Amino acid sequence: MGLIVQKFGGTSVGSVNKILNVAACVKEEIERGNNVVVVVSAMGKSTDQLVGLAKEISPQPNKRDMDMLLSTGEQVTISLLSLALNQQGIDAVSFTGWQAGIVTEPVHGNARISNINTDAIQNQLSASKVVIVAGFQGITENGEITTLGRGGSDTTAVALAAALKADKCDIYTDVTGVFTTDPRYVKDARKLLSVSYDEMLELANLGAGVLHPRAVEFAKNYQVRLEVRSSIEKIKGTVIEGEAAMEQNLVVRGVAFEDEITRVTVLGLTNSLTSLSTIFTTLAQNNINVDIIIQSTTEAGTANLSFSIHTNDWLETLNVLEDNKEVLGYEQLDAENKLAKVSIVGSGMISNPGVAAKMFEVLATNNIQIKMVSTSEIKVSAVVEEKNMLKAVEALHRAFGLGNN
Ligand code: ASP
Numbered sequence: 001m002g003l004i005v006q007k008f009g010g011t012s013v014g015s016v017n018k019i020l021n022v023a024a025c026v027k028e029e030i031e032r033g034n035n036v037v038v039v040v041s042a043m044g045k046s047t048d049q050l051v052g053l054a055k056e057i058s059p060q061p062n063k064r065d066m067d068m069l070l071s072t073g074e075q076v077t078i079s080l081l082s083l084a085l086n087q088q089g090i091d092a093v094s095f096t097g098w099q100a101g102i103v104t105e106p107v108h109g110n111a112r113i114s115n116i117n118t119d120a121i122q123n124q125l126s127a128s129k130v131v132i133v134a135g136f137q138g139i140t141e142n143g144e145i146t147t148l149g150r151g152g153s154d155t156t157a158v159a160l161a162a163a164l165k166a167d168k169c170d171i172y173t174d175v176t177g178v179f180t181t182d183p184r185y186v187k188d189a190r191k192l193l194s195v196s197y198d199e200m201l202e203l204a205n206l207g208a209g210v211l212h213p214r215a216v217e218f219a220k221n222y223q224v225r226l227e228v229r230s231s232i233e234k235i236k237g238t239v240i241e242g243e244a245a246m247e248q249n250l251v252v253r254g255v256a257f258e259d260e261i262t263r264v265t266v267l268g269l270t271n272s273l274t275s276l277s278t279i280f281t282t283l284a285q286n287n288i289n290v291d292i293i294i295q296s297t298t299e300a301g302t303a304n305l306s307f308s309i310h311t312n313d314w315l316e317t318l319n320v321l322e323d324n325k326e327v328l329g330y331e332q333l334d335a336e337n338k339l340a341k342v343s344i345v346g347s348g349m350i351s352n353p354g355v356a357a358k359m360f361e362v363l364a365t366n367n368i369q370i371k372m373v374s375t376s377e378i379k380v381s382a383v384v385e386e387k388n389m390l391k392a393v394e395a396l397h398r399a400f401g402l403g404n405n
């Protein structure tokens with residue numbers, strides 16, 4: 001008898017009918033002789049609707065109240081699913097995050113799980129019950145309700161799978177797996193049979209919304225066997241594991257993309273020895289996430305600096321830099337909006353030189369100007385104009401042989 005953690009996302013629990021379908025999926029797993037822990041998201045777009053209600057009252061709502069509000073979404077689903085299972089004669093019990101023993105650090109809106117006390121879940125499993133846990137939420141040592149960041153139910157599921165030493169964690173969603181790129185935009189995107197933890201981590205961080213990046217981090221650290229699959233179509237999904245099987249000797253496994261990127265340029269930095277640390281410390285203190293950073297020095301001995309941020313942070317970044325102009329010691333600020341980041345990811349890159357060169361050549365042939373570049377062992381990202389984003393994705397997807405034809 002094994003232990004399986006199943007996670008169902010918002011679209012998979014979006015209506016009573018869909019919740020009944022989830023109950024059927026759980027039942028199948030029970031009938032295979034397994035114990036099951038189910039993690040669910042809020043129904044459909046209900047988290048967005050709750051955010052909308054709060055924004056009608058306050059443009060910048062208090063984060064503690066937001067956690068209190070958003071954590072209710074998942075509670076609706078756990079109770080309905082428990083009702084559905086019990087109605088069908090399957091013993092089930094619903095748990096909020098705190099009842100499930102999920103303890104987080106004391107941060108509202110984006111808390112990390114620090115510890116899971118699995119006693120309550122284990123007791124129910126020993127009594128042969130299906131345990132249904134509200135995703136995306138936890139509790140601090142001081143009893144405050146927290147949430148794990150948008151998309152965080154994936155992380156609840158993988159963290160529980162790790163803590164309970166489950167045999168597998170199945171992430172059920174509205175697509176059949178992880179694709180070479182987003183199939184909503186590129187028609188010949190292909191489903192991958194397997195992806196390594198590192199590749200998935202890059203893809204998730206670079207904008208592939210199919211898994212929460214922290215869930216992949218957990219899976220990698222605790223070697224949790226993960227599968228992303230459809231809750232409707234009963235077919236094999238994508239397995240995420242230590243070493244992915246190389247399909248067709250592909251060097252690049254996927255193309256990820258993300259819009260709403262802004263490039264900020266700080267010109268004429270005088271004190272280049274400490275100015276970098278001062279600038280980025282100041283931005284970090286204001287919770288501004290910086291992605292790509294490029295610095296160059298001029299003949300006059302000053303330095304110019306460019307970095308990319310999410311466009312949402314752009315006004316705040318500007319304010320922070322202007323407020324601290326004296327201390328930071330620069331001449332001028334400049335920014336460019338409406339940019340996007342297009343990335344190619346694949347562990348095959350480590351042993352294949354020339355992948356970045358090929359990417360740049362493909363973009364050049366398609367008349368796409370590159371504004372910034374960043375690389376890791378297994379990815380190359382290029383910042384381009386937003387209007388060129390999909391053209392770049394399609395061209396790269398084709399050039400690296402990822403499509404169906
Ligand atoms: N309901 C939360 C959200 O919409 C968490 C999740 O679905 O993973 O972000």
Ligand code: MG
Pocket residue numbers: 009151154209210211212
């Ligand atoms: Mg999700």
